[in-house]
Amino acid sequence: MFAKRHSFRGDENLSYSIPKMDIICSIVDFLIENNCLQVIEIGAGTGLWASLIQIVLERRSNINFIATDKFAVGKGLYGYKYTYTKVENMDALNAIKKYKNSNCLFLCWPPWQDMVEEGQYSAGKVLKIFEGDYLISIGENARGYSTGDDLFYDELEKNWDHLEDNDIDMFIKGGIFTIYDSVYFYKRKPKVKPKEDEMRDTFLRSKGRIIASMHNFQEEYTVRGSAHFIPVRRDFDKGLITGFRPRATGF
Numbered sequence: 687m688f689a690k691r692h693s694f695r696g697d698e699n700l701s702y703s704i705p706k707m708d709i710i711c712s713i714v715d716f717l718i719e720n721n722c723l724q725v726i727e728i729g730a731g732t733g734l735w736a737s738l739i740q741i742v743l744e745r746r747s748n749i750n751f752i753a754t755d756k757f758a759v760g761k762g763l764y765g766y767k768y769t770y771t772k773v774e775n776m777d778a779l780n781a782i783k784k785y786k787n788s789n790c791l792f793l794c795w796p797p798w799q800d801m802v803e804e805g806q807y808s809a810g811k812v813l814k815i816f817e818g819d820y821l822i823s824i825g826e827n828a829r830g831y832s833t834g835d836d837l838f839y840d841e842l843e844k845n846w847d848h849l850e851d852n853d854i855d856m857f858i859k860g861g862i863f864t865i866y867d868s869v870y871f872y873k874r875k876p877k878v879k880p881k882e883d884e885m886r887d888t889f890l891r892s893k894g895r896i897i898a899s900m901h902n903f904q905e906e907y908t909v910r911g912s913a914h915f916i917p918v919r920r921d922f923d924k925g926l927i928t929g930f931r932p933r934a935t936g937f
């Protein structure tokens with residue numbers, strides 16, 4: 687566990703990232719606190735991280751942690767000799783679809799832009815179709831560095847809030863070749879309702895009594911009062927609702 691990362695990856699191909707107990711526990715705490723009942727890992731490699739997380743999880747919860755990778759033992763680029771836990775042999779996008787009920791996605795050293803261009807999975811594409819609310823990602827987590835493709839960082843900026851991160855032992859220390867490593871925790875940003883829906887809801891809630899504070903919007907609407915239909919013209923750019931015709935509804 688405490689080996690330098692180059693020997694850690696070396697012949698044994700243990701992992702791109704060096705797991706330590708405090709980091710494993712911080713991941714397990716996060717999963718439990720956020721009630722993440724099913725976690726899907728993409729590109730799990732030997733499954734070393736998954737196996738350690740599963741050991742702690744088994745003692746503390748009933749959370750199901752599933753590890754997947756397209757290039758299983760003996761196949762593909764990485765030539766893994768064995769895995770430390772069950773790693774399902776499947777492509778990233780198929781894994782997300784198969785385990786679509788997962789509420790947390792786990793990525794450890796997702797392929798960087800060049801690797802994606804050479805055919806490895808795109809963490810950005812994975813994140814785009816993932817439907818859960820939590821993401822744990824290990825790596826350098828900065829555009830243009832050793833982990834994650836450009837689309838991944840676009841998605842993170844657009845749809846995810848960074849909650850916290852914890853340092854992991856560095857891969858290579860010194861000079862321009864220093865590779866930093868951390869575990870990053872994210873939560874999906876709250877979904878913003880389309881502007882149209884928001885305006886309609888605000889208006890219906892008010893049943894015509896409010897002065898709406900929206901701008902640049904004029905439209906004819908027919909809004910249902912308690913028993914009648916009331917034609918209404920909304921001039922939001924003026925901050926007014928005009929053409930309001932009260933009927934016998936007590937409006």
Ligand SMILES: C[S@@+](CC[C@H](N)C(=O)[O-])C[C@H]1O[C@@H](n2cnc3c(N)ncnc32)[C@H](O)[C@@H]1O
Binds near residue numbers: 703732764
């Ligand atoms: C940089 S390695 C990281 C492996 C492991 N997470 C670790 O930290 O040691 C990227 C992993 O993604 C896997 N991978 C590449 N393309 C994939 C795809 N299309 N679907 C699923 N896994 C893929 C590779 O087999 C490899 O194990």
